[in-house]
Amino acid sequence: MSRSSILLILKLLVFTLVFYAFCAFQTSFWPFVLGSFPAPQLWLIMIVFVALKWPSIRAVFFIYFLGLVMTRYSYIPLKMAWTSLVALLLFVWFFKNRIHSTSLFYFSILTTSASLFYAIAYITISRWLEPNPTPVFFLHRLLEMGCNFLFSIPVYKFLEFIDNRFQANQNWGPTSTDHASEVES
């Protein structure tokens, strides 16, 4: 097995564990510390990150897998999880293909708008797929978006750090020296 394959497997494993940790933070830590105040959707921030940074095919399958993990932390039916996540993925791709920016602020704005889109998509899909659709929970979702905006910055930094750690092409030193000598010659 090549080094890049091992790194990819490790990256998928670490991202899965981080997703589990994010979900556990939201379900078992936040409510017992801050009560019923809406928790930041760290899992959603991570999905936006994956959709934005990872190659398309890999992102799709990984997000489907994360949807499956989500159902372990909620009573959300799999059909609702997957359809709403695919809608979210398409939303992120729509902006990814049109706005090219690597700034942190861009990621925060994208995360917040993705939260808004996810809420609207979830409510719409719920009315379409479920016999007893979900309520709007306007204030709750609004506060969630605010929290997502605030938490997107540290979460992005954290995920970017992990993502970079498992990049296959990291031999910058020798490669660039060789390249420089080639250019000189």
Place this chain on the structure above:
Amino acid sequence: MALLPLISINMEQKKTQESWFAQPLSFLSDGFQSLFSGLSLGVRGTASEYVNLLNIKKDNARLQSELAEIKTRLKLFDESQIEIARLKNILDFQKNTKMELLPAQVIGRDMLPDHKTITINKGKKHGLKHLQAVITVSGAVGYVFRPSEHTSHVMLITDRYSVFDAMIQKTRARGIIEGTSKDGGILQYIDRTEDVKSGDIIVTGGLDNIFPKGFPLAVVTDVERKTKSATLIVNVKPVIESNKIEEVFVVIDAAHEDFFPETTTAAVETPTKPEGNN
């Protein structure tokens, strides 16, 4: 030359009497001594007060620290007292019922606001199965829907996917409670001729084979009477506030226990808030 020493020798012989010319000198010296003595006392007093102030400052800091510690301990003590009362209540309930109950602790809540579920720290390993009732001292909570090895998910009565057989305690009219995923639910299929009022107690009906019959479930908050409908729409609020639950009981075996109306009324009217974390 010799006159002054002779005079002084003569004066030494009458020690008890002060000479007339020495009196003003003594007066002055006394005055100066008193003045400086007073000054000295003042300086010593001020210095002493300053030193005392320094000590007082230290003492004050120490006492404040002690007070803060005592206050913290007192708060912990109060919290412990509340917890002891709560646990005693739970223990008494467990002792006084025929049902086989398994105490469990809430370790998680649903990730999405669209669903109302909790996770408890008991699973298949502890004998939990699908559709076992979950209750507290004050009333019904929900049922086990996804038991895993060490933990289980519990669907609360407020979830929009949950449906329970219920009846109005006062009139014994039967209906079905459906959750709304908000803080309440709707009691359906109650005949419009039934006398239902706000504040009426809804108890478990027992036909769903989940809960024992007659256990407090909810309180009526609002009754809608539509002119063209044969049934009432009764809005209800659960007796248990789902976001405050800390400990629950899983009913392993209900032992055919039915709760009498008197018992349930008492349980609802004098809530002991065992699930509260206030």
